Amino acid sequence: MSKPIAAISAAELAAVQAVFFDIDDTFSGGGGQHRITAQAYDALWKLSKAGIKVVPVTGRPAGWCDMITRMWPVTAVVGENGAFYSYLDHAKKPAKLVKKYLETPRVRASNALKLRKLHTAVLKAFPGAKTPSDQHYREFDLAIDYCEEVARWPDARVQKLMQFCEARGAIAKLSSIHVNTWFGRYDKLTCVRRILSQLFQIDFQNVVYIGDSPNDEPFFERLPFSVGVANVRGFLGKMKYAPAYITEAEAGFGFAEFAERLLRSRT
Structure with missing residues (x-):
């Protein structure tokens, strides 16, 4: 059974090196609208500035992901349900967008x-x-x-x-x-595994995933540390595996709620 985020241990928070998160109705939305709230976007910036790797994991299109990679304060992006990931190579001057596909x-x-x-x-x-x-x-x-x-x-x-x-x-x-x-032998989880091994060189013990719906369920099943924003409760009856913790607030407000909890543990 999922617990409130107040029950997250200090050890779990201290281990986090990377935050992976769904976009629609996890990072976006809240308060009866679907746009990204100021609170959620501010939380994303704060996580990035704190040196935490932040990676949206989305079913949204490659065209969106190109913009997100270039313009948001993120470390990488997983797009189209794991078909590829992209990131900016800052070793190049100017920085170059790199896109890695999971299939030939x-x-x-x-x-x-x-x-x-x-x-x-x-x-x-x-x-x-x-x-x-x-x-x-x-x-x-x-x-x-x-x-x-x-x-x-x-x-x-x-x-x-x-x-x-x-x-x-x-x-x-x-x-x-x-x-x-x-069609393809990949999904969001497969792509995240690829990022962890190829780009970050860290494992699941140092990752938290935040989501809201059934396509996030593989992370709820496999990751030791997972969080659902409050609106995930509407899907729990359709899922075999629930997140370890659930925020009090919905959607982007829930994302900001967890980010604050994580950042507060670092001070």
Whole structure:
């Protein structure tokens, strides 16, 4: 059973070298709106300035991740549910954006063809289904909007869509706003493992993950230290594994709440 973040031990906080976090409804949102709050963005800056590695882990598009890597105070970014990670190489002058893919160009091309066919099949099988307005900026992932810019789908229809994609050999994951589906032998957790070994040279004992929905569940299962923002409670009935701790506040306010707890332990 998840505990409140007040129960986090000093030893757990002291071990943290890197904070990995979901964006939608974890870092963004709060107070009845979906944008990133001033409190959450300020917390991100404070974590970065404290020397803590900060890495968004998102299903959002490659185009968004390019901007986030360049403009946010982050160490790296995991994009499109683990298809790649990117970071700025500050050893180069000027700093150069580096993008590391988890699969070869040949495999990516083959998967892209299968994804186009799946897209056609989904639109035929689910009348009225729509991709989100950010689909044009995606490279590897087909997203179907079930509540962000459309009327919320019934849970049964969402589950049917996921089963439809999986029956055709795709991976399907549920976020707080989209069903994300793709072909490939990777996910968010796989990509985070790659960052830890290739870029950071640290292990799970020195990491905390913050999330809010079923596509964060692999982290809740595998990491010894995980946190859910309060709105994760709405998904607990759909998940086998819950976060170790849950904040009192929702979404971006919950992110800021945990960041304050972590930073306070360093003073």
